[in-house]
Amino acid sequence: MTASPGSSPFRPALARLQPYVPGEQPQGGKFIKLNTNENPYPPPAEALTAITQAAAGGLQRYPEPTALAFRRRAAEVLGIPGPEWILAGNGSDEILTILVRAFVGEGQSLRLPYPSYILYRTLAEIQGARWQQVPFSQDWQLPASFADHSQEPRLVFLPNPNSPSGTMLAPEEVLQLAERLPCPLVVDEAYGDFASANCLSLVEQSDKILITRTLSKAYALAGLRFGFVVAQPQLIAELAKIKDSYNCDSLSIAAATAAIGSQQWLTENRDKILAGRQFLAEQLVELGFQVTPSEANFLWCTHPEKSHRTLYEELKQRQVLIRYMEFPEWGDGLRITVGTPAQVDALLSILKTVLS
Ligand SMILES: *Cc1c(COP(=O)(O)O)cnc(C)c1O
Numbered sequence: 422m423t424a425s426p427g428s429s430p431f432r433p434a435l436a437r438l439q440p441y442v443p444g445e446q447p448q449g450g451k452f453i454k455l456n457t458n459e460n461p462y463p464p465p466a467e468a469l470t471a472i473t474q475a476a477a478g479g480l481q482r483y484p485e486p487t488a489l490a491f492r493r494r495a496a497e498v499l500g501i502p503g504p505e506w507i508l509a510g511n512g513s514d515e516i517l518t519i520l521v522r523a524f525v526g527e528g529q530s531l532r533l534p535y536p537s538y539i540l541y542r543t544l545a546e547i548q549g550a551r552w553q554q555v556p557f558s559q560d561w562q563l564p565a566s567f568a569d570h571s572q573e574p575r576l577v578f579l580p581n582p583n584s585p586s587g588t589m590l591a592p593e594e595v596l597q598l599a600e601r602l603p604c605p606l607v608v609d610e611a612y613g614d615f616a617s618a619n620c621l622s623l624v625e626q627s628d629k630i631l632i633t634r635t636l637s638k639a640y641a642l643a644g645l646r647f648g649f650v651v652a653q654p655q656l657i658a659e660l661a662k663i664k665d666s667y668n669c670d671s672l673s674i675a676a677a678t679a680a681i682g683s684q685q686w687l688t689e690n691r692d693k694i695l696a697g698r699q700f701l702a703e704q705l706v707e708l709g710f711q712v713t714p715s716e717a718n719f720l721w722c723t724h725p726e727k728s729h730r731t732l733y734e735e736l737k738q739r740q741v742l743i744r745y746m747e748f749p750e751w752g753d754g755l756r757i758t759v760g761t762p763a764q765v766d767a768l769l770s771i772l773k774t775v776l777s
Pocket of ligand 1: 458511512513514515538580584609611634635636637638643646647648
């Protein structure tokens with residue numbers, strides 16, 4: 422096949438697409454990974470036992486197609502009216518794909534804040550749709566224009582807490598926003614388990630709000646790939662038409678069901694990470710950084726004098742990975758995942774050397 426664009430067999434939207442580039446995942450090596458907001462601790466033991474049992478139980482059979490065991494357990498544990506309010510997916514990234522396919526047609530548009538999760542833009546482009554970015558102020562306030570009816574958005578994404586800032590809107594503000602918008606609002610709560618409030622109960626008040634969650638961050642199961650969306654049953658029923666027949670496998674359903682049941686593990690893990698977040702924030706301030714108050718398991722920080730890119734590179738040379746992020750027309754900075762105390766100490770001692 423020749424490369425001339427006119428003759429490409431691929432859809433034009435694909436030819437134009439800048440693929441989403443996730444944070445580095447070095448294989449092997451001894452990197453301290455503070456770059457992709459993974460949990461630094463292993464997942465609940467119950468999840469691992471459940472995987473072993475599910476594997477012994479027979480992988481020759483297809484899984485239950487709707488992850489019903491998980492949806493029942495999650496509804497119970499999270500206080501959701503019932504399993505028909507939940508759709509499970511292969512990571513919340515798959516759920517985000519399903520949402521874009523469901524609500525945003527070719528040529529239509531979705532809206533997202535900026536800086537936030539770049540994947541929303543990529544999903545729009547794959548769909549042949551357009552995106553509207555509404556910039557945060559430099560202190561991470563969302564302008565009123567985020568609720569505008571101009572440009573007719575078909576879907577709005579709000580990561581809450583946001584990445585890379587860790588900042589969030591209070592549930593009352595989210596509800597007001599949803600009421601003003603001309604279309605559904607997806608509240609991406611990938612970091613909701615670390616926050617002091619969340620929007621889960623709003624789905625009972627509004628059929629314009631859909632909440633996405635993941636087991637990747639607070640449940641320490643990024644390698645498993647399991648996420649879900651919570652919304653009113655009539656919305657879930659429509660979304661379910663789009664998913665692959667067997668989008669979650671038997672092992673992940675078993676592990677996710679056990680993990681969501683381990684609420685005590687969740688609380689203990691969260692307490693460790695929140696303590697680590699506070700310590701890291703204080704130490705970064707001591708080192709001269711400006712640190713945005715965070716409701717998530719990471720911190721956004723900037724340094725008034727040093728080059729952020731250089732700091733990232735200096736750390737990487739010493740086997741510590743953080744995320745350098747550059748947002749054209751907005752600014753740049755560093756996003757640092759809260760690691761174990763030992764990992765945080767290693768980071769800080771390198772930063773001290775580099776900054777002195
Ligand atoms: C990590 C992350 C996700 C993706 O979670 P997966 O379940 O691992 O696909 C979604 N949204 C945001 C904002 C994230 O940071």
